[in-house]
Amino acid sequence: MVLLQVNAISKGFGELKAVRDVSFSIGSSEVVGLLGPNGSGKSTLMKIMVGILKPDLGTIQMLDSNVAAKPTKAKMMVGFVPESPRLYEFLTGIEYLDFVSDLYGLDRSAKSDRISEFLKALDLEGRENELIHGYSQGMKQKLAIIAAMLHRPKILILDEPLNALDPRSARIVKELIHKFRDEGVPTIFSTHVLEIAEAICDRLIIMYQGKIIAEGTAEQLKTKAGSAGSTLEEVFLKLTGTSDTREIVEALWR
């Protein structure tokens, strides 16, 4: 079943065309990795999918809702973590999660149970009554991830979710993503760590200069790039035309 349908999306900021005619779909029980160099349009596309940026052209269909026409309904179904999430630093961790739960209309017992479970799982227990102001970047990232998952979304959209996480927490988040997939909740997430993408994604989408340049499983991409035995990093650099790293380093060294 298709849960998210991206139809011919384009978005520009003045002269800059951030996303150009992008289309793909995501079915339930799928983990999709969105890859691409910095500035390739991944974050812009994710913001459009969540409904916080209006596309210039194209539509996003989430289950039976058009995101632009019914943004509130669509937002209710999504769990979103932006790149470098900024939180309300004057709230404590627990107050922030309580606030988010209320925005999604969770009842008292549901929010109590879920918040406690997540805090324990991600090692935030004991620090929940401190102001977020004093949290490390990794702790803030964990809080944002919990906030995205608290209301049991129907789809997860995560922009570099594993940034700043310690290995244990990163592992838990990866397993949570798989758990959600097993329950029929798909995830689309962006990352620059290709090993992670290869390890946990069922399908990969590579973007470059606002366009999708390749799509498929890691093996399919390797075949497409004509380098079946090579690593995903080599394939990525070849597809995005950025494989001239050795020359760049040599030039810098001179």
Place this chain on the structure above:
Amino acid sequence: MRARAVYRLAAVLTKSQLRGNQRGRIFTRWLSKTYTILLVDVTLISLLGGLGYAAFSTYLPTGSTMALQGTELQGLTAIPAATSFAVILLGILGELSQSLQSSSTDLVNWLPISPSEYVAGSTLSLAYTYSFLPSLLLGASLGPALFFGQSNVWLASVAMSTVSLLIGASIVEMLRSITNRISSSFYKRSGRSGIILRLGLTILVLVFFQLLFSGQIIVYVLRAIVQTVEAVWFIPVIWPSIAVQAVAEGLSVPLLFGLLSLSFSFALFVVAVILRTRYWIPVPVSIKINSKPYSPSVAKVRIPGITSAESAIFRKDLRSLIRRREMARFLAIPFVLAASMAISLSQIGTASGSSLNLAATIPLFLIPIAVFCEVLSMTSIGQEGYAVWNIYVAPLETNQFLKAKMLLTTILGVVFTFAMLIAITFFVNPAGSDILLLFGLGIVVVLEESAFGLYIAAKFPDFREMVRSRYVTIWGSLLGMFLGIAIALLTATPLLLQPLFADLTAELVTATFAIGLLVCLICWKVTVRQTKLLFENILI
């Protein structure tokens, strides 16, 4: 110490200070060169000096020369002391709104700059930034000084004001290191009570200095400084003023006090360097608010028609107002406005005996309410800062978001209206019907301003987080203040006309409330439309 590094650092810090204050692109681009600041100062002094001289030469009435000459000398003597005082004050206000987190992650902490270079650069930057203050005073006093042949005293005042500028800037540098250190230790121990104490102290400081800067009090302070200069010769901050006074009186000690002032300035610089070396990077602290185990929030008082999402935003905003250091300035507004109104009302009360002069009282009563609610409301969206994405991604309808935002402003506005009514009752003893009328009018204005302020907040939001964030663009805030006051006065117009149409009082009251209701509805409609537009595209 490398002079070039100090100069470059001073230039960068000045740029950062000016851009942080968002005074417009052209303004900051032009003033980002340090020599242009000096040029502005020289122009300011020359222009004001020329105008002053022309005015004195043309309009000075005969017979008033002696008295004016004395006042001019008093002014020239007071300028150095006033300069260091003003720099310290503005520095304190700046420091109050800077977070420990931003101090600890300051880029300069990681650059290859020594503490003495940093303190010298930062002191110079503060001196550049605030040099317009002595320039204004020196410019204003140049004309009369030339006219009365006191140019030697004026030159002494220029030299000593420059020293005072450095004294003030060095003291601010010391305060920076000390306040960061104290904040770290204080909050580590005190948690929630520390936050409340900080809020109270911040409001107290802001109110104190705001009132201090009201015209009458400045005159009083300047006079007091001049009269007590000789008596307090042992206070080092006064030494530059004593040197100027000695020049004015033809005494032989100006050089001594001049040298003492320079030595004092150098000593302060050394202390500032020592403090900076010791507390180079302040430690951001974790503030524990509560040690009880988690229990989900439940609204203590259920307000009919308010959903859990709206209530959550309301609670968050209330915490923001109480806990954020930079928000204290908004809470100080009602105290300052109420004090100004009390002074004016005491004069009205005295002039008109015990009966209330409604036409004179209404503007004094409504304008502070309008200003307070307008400021709170028009900053309420921008103060979400970069965390506003939380609101963008939440499944919230525009009306829900606006209702929650309006609720806080309305509640605080109503409390302030009560406080103002109590003050009025205390000063002018009005009739019961007048109190009721004023209360009704106050509530209408609270609603109008809360709704209109949100329109400005949605149309001109500023989500940038920096030292002294405004939360609304400069044009937005000017427009909001101007139109906000205009709306309040427009609503009250029928009642202000009451002295002319005394027999139509009932009709005028009805017209006032009808206008108020209409303005509220229009403001709400345009605000909803504007906020929908804002939520179409995230701005950060």
